[in-house]
Amino acid sequence: MSGSEMVTLRPRRIRVVCWASAVALVVTFSLLATGLQGPTGNGYGTFQRGDGFAMIGLGLIGAVAILLFTRPRVQADAWGIRVRNIIGSYELPWEVVRGVRFDRGAPWASVELHDDDLLPVVALQAADKDRAVEGVRALRRLHQAHQSTPVGP
Template sequence: MSERQDATQASAGTTEREPVDGTGPIRLRPHRIRLVCWISAVVLVVVFALIATTLTGPTGNGYGTFQRGDQFAMIGLGVLFALGTLLFTRPRVEADAHRIRVRNIIGSYELPWEVVRGIRFDRGAPWAALELYDDDLMPVVALQAADKQLAVDGVRALRRLHQAHLTAVAERAAR
């Protein structure tokens, strides 16, 4: 960012600088499931392509014949199954000083920190969750237990951002 833009934003009170205390914007994605899904997607396409190449000509047992369209259909099924598997690579969480954006396998939501009571990662839970003030729990599939320390570090980073927001709100209220 140029000095001129920085000065303009500072005078407007909207500077987007990352704080030195480690509470800057973060983006988190699961790692282990992404690796497993990409490998599985490739294997699915290869297996269905191999099956398609074995579907050749008329069968001698009287059950029907396989034609070129059947081979393409098998490859198409492999691609569809691979795309379905890749849906599990979609989860992501992005957070900054004002809000948290969560994208799960199906669906996503954006919440201001004001509605978040805390970030939970219960023992034995497959992923983290946002605890809201209306007693709802919103899953955060991007922070999975399978990622072990990376998930723990992600939850801690989200908790720091949440705490920094609560502190800023308390300071504004005290003025």
């Protein structure tokens, strides 16, 4: 294993689902906005042009919120591991990492630290099956390579 190996992992299924959902949400809100303009005839009021723009704006805000779930990523190299989750990022050298875990039934992998903390790695999701398992194995190889490297002169 070369010292310059870089591993970059992102979830696959959640990105597809999120992009499809975001597009569907914007299209739905846009269709609702155009369909509700003008008098409704039932005496309860009307939707104006500004209301339609507000509906489209709500659809866009919802789509951006959904797309936050495409943010997770993990990068690792000989130095350490960088984890970006939906909210929050961590950059850790391998010295503070005890191991990489993917417990049975867990929705995603986690990094176990020497102080007994568990850091979730949302980029490695159980829904990605074999791809997630290969990602965990790659992270474990990098961690193991760092542990076997002699320290000091």
